[in-house]
Structures are given as structure tokens and as C-alpha cells.
Amino acid sequence: MTGVQTAHLWLPYTQMQTAPAPLRAARTAGTRIILDDGRELIDAVSSWWTACHGYNHPHIVMAMEKQLHDMPHVMFGGLVHEPAERLAARLATILPGPLNRVFFADSGSVAVEVAMKMAVQYRLNRGDTGRTRFLSFRDGYHGDTLAAMSVTDPDEGMHALFKGYLPEQVIAPIPRDEESTAEFHRLVDAHADEIAGVIVEPLVQCAGGMKMHDADALKTIADATRDAGALLICDEIAVNFGRAGTLFAHTQAGVAPDIICLGKALTGGAINLAATVATADVFEAFLSENADDALMHGPTYMASPLACAAANASLDLFETEPRLQQVATIDAQLKRELAPVKDLPGVLDVRVKGAIGAVEVENLHDLDWLKAQFVDAGIWLRPFGNVIYTMPPFTVTPSELSVITGAISEILPRWAERAHDREKSSWDNG
Numbered sequence: 001m002t003g004v005q006t007a008h009l010w011l012p013y014t015q016m017q018t019a020p021a022p023l024r025a026a027r028t029a030g031t032r033i034i035l036d037d038g039r040e041l042i043d044a045v046s047s048w049w050t051a052c053h054g055y056n057h058p059h060i061v062m063a064m065e066k067q068l069h070d071m072p073h074v075m076f077g078g079l080v081h082e083p084a085e086r087l088a089a090r091l092a093t094i095l096p097g098p099l100n101r102v103f104f105a106d107s108g109s110v111a112v113e114v115a116m117k118m119a120v121q122y123r124l125n126r127g128d129t130g131r132t133r134f135l136s137f138r139d140g141y142h143g144d145t146l147a148a149m150s151v152t153d154p155d156e157g158m159h160a161l162f163k164g165y166l167p168e169q170v171i172a173p174i175p176r177d178e179e180s181t182a183e184f185h186r187l188v189d190a191h192a193d194e195i196a197g198v199i200v201e202p203l204v205q206c207a208g209g210m211k212m213h214d215a216d217a218l219k220t221i222a223d224a225t226r227d228a229g230a231l232l233i234c235d236e237i238a239v240n241f242g243r244a245g246t247l248f249a250h251t252q253a254g255v256a257p258d259i260i261c262l263g264k265a266l267t268g269g270a271i272n273l274a275a276t277v278a279t280a281d282v283f284e285a286f287l288s289e290n291a292d293d294a295l296m297h298g299p300t301y302m303a304s305p306l307a308c309a310a311a312n313a314s315l316d317l318f319e320t321e322p323r324l325q326q327v328a329t330i331d332a333q334l335k336r337e338l339a340p341v342k343d344l345p346g347v348l349d350v351r352v353k354g355a356i357g358a359v360e361v362e363n364l365h366d367l368d369w370l371k372a373q374f375v376d377a378g379i380w381l382r383p384f385g386n387v388i389y390t391m392p393p394f395t396v397t398p399s400e401l402s403v404i405t406g407a408i409s410e411i412l413p414r415w416a417e418r419a420h421d422r423e424k425s426s427w428d429n430g
């Protein structure tokens with residue numbers, strides 16, 4: 001079969017009438033995506049931030065192959081299995097504090113839905129019916145399902161059309177400076193009695209534009225959440241497993257979430273799996289003689305043995321290979337090589353945190369042209385909003401990373417010139 005057969009596909013985040021034909025991937029290997037036509041692209045975004053060990057790591061492939069033969073899937077209601085038990089025990093060990101009850105899900109959005117349900121029911125089970133709302137943050141993103149959409153930035157987060165249909169949450173600024181801190185505290189105080197939980201992406205709001213905040217901001221959020229008697233939900237789906245420099249980002253602020261959402265790199269990018277992990281205190285609120293106090297949730301493919309085997313193998317790799325050192329090296333190289341980009345025309349800011357490098361521009365015009373330029377340079381990179389960013393596999397070599405940063409530095413001025421030429425010609429034409 002030749003050509004791109006999209007006649008029956010409905011693609012994500014895509015205006016199907018006008019979008020250019022997508023590229024067709026044939027294989028993956030290491031840090032590369034190999035296209036049908038033989039072109040090889042360095043994946044600068046780790047397949048939506050999942051492939052932290054690169055693709056097809058033999059240790060993960062072997063573990064999955066073995067599991068595929070033993071038991072690819074079995075339902076999780078009334079049955080458990082060794083891969084899930086082992087994974088849950090390992091997560092409970094590597095997560096700090098009393099985060100030790102693991103509820104598996106099949107996607108990050110569902111893990112967020114589960115976290116929100118847990119927070120509301122935690123209160124209901126204790127007879128407190130007044131806390132059914134959430135406080136979340138501008139520029140936040142927590143997924144595309146309805147509850148997750150409701151805590152995502154209502155204006156910038158792709159879901160503005162659904163305003164009025166979604167439950168209305170309290171949306172606060174991240175407390176970065178005096179003004180935003182005052183506004184944050186004002187909103188927490190005003191809604192303290194009705195908030196079940198505060199949900200935040202620790203240190204980096206990724207899909208909202210790679211917006212970064214420091215440990216102090218996260219600490220302010222955690223303290224205010226505690227004072228309001230609400231649960232702190234850290235959504236680490238995008239930054240977990242080293243992406244922001246430590247295995248879990250929130251540990252850099254020393255805060256203690258009541259619930260944490262994990263996903264994306266949990267399986268090293270091999271297969272979908274997510275988890276909502278709660279503290280013993282949260283879990284205990286669901287224990288009683290009353291069946292209605294149980295958590296009524298159970299995705300069909302939750303805790304798939306195949307996915308748990310991949311996640312266990314991924315955790316092995318964090319123990320046996322120097323992933324966090326690799327992240328530190330990437331962080332230093334990104335800082336070094338992206339610093340000059342700050343001075344290019346149209347660039348507002350350059351931000352680096354761990355294995356995340358982001359260039360914020362004034363206005364992301366000619367997006368299709370820009371994406372095609374990166375492909376021509378041998379790179380798979382997906383700018384969005386007004387950021388051009390890289391989140392490479394941690395196994396990216398220094399020279400591959402230089403190809404990525406070099407392409408950003410080289411393509412951006414040409415792209416700015418294009419905008420300038422267009423502006424000039426529209427000016428000349430009247």
C-alpha cells in the first residue's frame with residue numbers, strides 16, 4: 001500500500017479539512033523514528049514525552065515478549081497478578097512519604113479523573129458534602145476527558161468551547177510573584193470551604209506552554225492547600241520519572257501530596273499505563289462496612305499485565321542505567337546551546353528544566369512550514385501554542401542534542417524573516 005491512507009482516520013488536535021497529510025511512521029529504534037519512505041528523524045519530543053529510554057529498549061522488549069506469552073491481559077476485577085503487585089510495591093517504595101496505594105488506569109486523563117473522584121469521595125465518605133470543587137491553575141493542563149478538562153486552563157487550554165458545559169472550578173495563577181501570590185491566596189481563602197482538592201503540575205506546566213515555576217511557588221501552593229483543609233493532587237504525568245531532573249518533580253520542593261498522578265514515561269513509552277497513587281490516609285477514608293464507600297471505578301484494561309511488565313522493566317532501567325545523570329547532562333547542554341536563541345528576533349524567553357528546553361516566541365505563525373523545516377533537518381519536533389520545545393529521550397547523545405538545538409537556532413531566524421517579509425509585502429500592498 002502506498003500513500004497515506006487517512007480516509008478512515010480522525011486525527012488528534014487536527015483540522016482534518018486543511019491539515020497537511022501526516023507523515024507515516026514505519027519503525028522506531030533508539031532515539032529515531034523511521035518513516036515509510038526511509039527517512040530517519042531524531043525524536044526531539046519522545047513521542048509526547050513518553051520514550052525516556054529511547055525506543056525499543058531491549059530490556060523492555062524482552063520483558064514484554066515474555067509477558068505476552070504468559071498472559072497479555074486479564075481483567076483486574078476479582079483477580080490480581082504478579083506484574084501489578086510488583087509494580088505497585090515498587091512505586092510505593094520509590095515515592096516519598098505515605099503515597100502507597102496504587103490505582104492503575106489506562107491513560108493519564110483517566111488517572112486525573114480518578115484522582116478527582118478520590119478527592120471528592122474522601123470528603124463525602126466522612127460526611128462532608130460541601131467540598132465538590134477544585135482549585136487549579138492558569139496554563140495548567142490535565143487531559144482531554146471532561147473532569148480533566150474542567151481543571152485545565154479554561155481559556156488557553158484548547159477547551160474554551162466547552163465553557164459552560166464543564167463543572168466550574170476555581171482557576172488561580174501560580175504564585176510566582178507578589179501580585180500572583182496575593183491573588184492565589186485570595187482565591188484559596190474565598191473558596192476554602194468548597195474545595196476538595198488543589199491540582200497542580202509540579203514545576204513545569206507542560207502542555208500549557210512549558211511554563212516553569214520554582215520550588216517556592218509549589219511550597220506556597222502546598223501550604224495553602226493544607227491550611228484550606230483540601231487535598232493536594234500533584235499531576236506528574238508529564239514530568240515524572242526524571243523529566244524535570246529528579247525521579248518525581250514535587251520532591252524538589254519537599255511538599256507532600258495526598259494524591260499523585262503518574263503516566264506517560266511510566267512504561268518507558270512502550271505502552272499505555274497510568275496510575276493514581278494515594279496516601280494511606282486517603283485510602284483509609286474508603287474503608288468501611290458500607291459498600292457505597294468504595295471507589296467505584298475500574299477501567300477495563302487497568303493494570304494490564306503487559307503494561308505492568310513494561311513499567312517494571314522501565315523501573316529496572318532507572319536502577320541500572322544512569323538516567324538522572326543523563327538528564328543533568330541534557331539540562332546543562334540545553335542551557336548552553338539554547339542561551340543564544342534568546343537574542344533571536346521574535347523570541348520572548350528561553351526556559352530549561354531537566355530534559356525540557358523551551359523557546360517561547362511572540363507568535364507561532366506558519367506552523368506547518370516550521371514543522372516541515374524541522375523534518376527536513378532530520379528532527380521530529382512539534383511546536384504548539386507559542387513554544388518551540390524539545391523533550392528528548394534521556395538516551396539522546398550530545399551530538400544528536402546539538403543537531404536539535406542547532407536546527408532550532410538555524411530555523412528560527414529564517415522563520416522570523418518569513419514573517420517580516422510577509423508583513424512588509426502586506427504593508428507595501430497597501
Ligand SMILES: Cc1ncc(COP(=O)(O)O)c(C=O)c1O
Binds near residue numbers: 107108109206237238
Ligand atoms: C500533566 C498532564 N496530565 C494529564 C495528561 C493526560 O494524559 P493522557 O494523554 O495520557 O490522557 C497529560 C498529557 O499530556 C499531561 O501532560
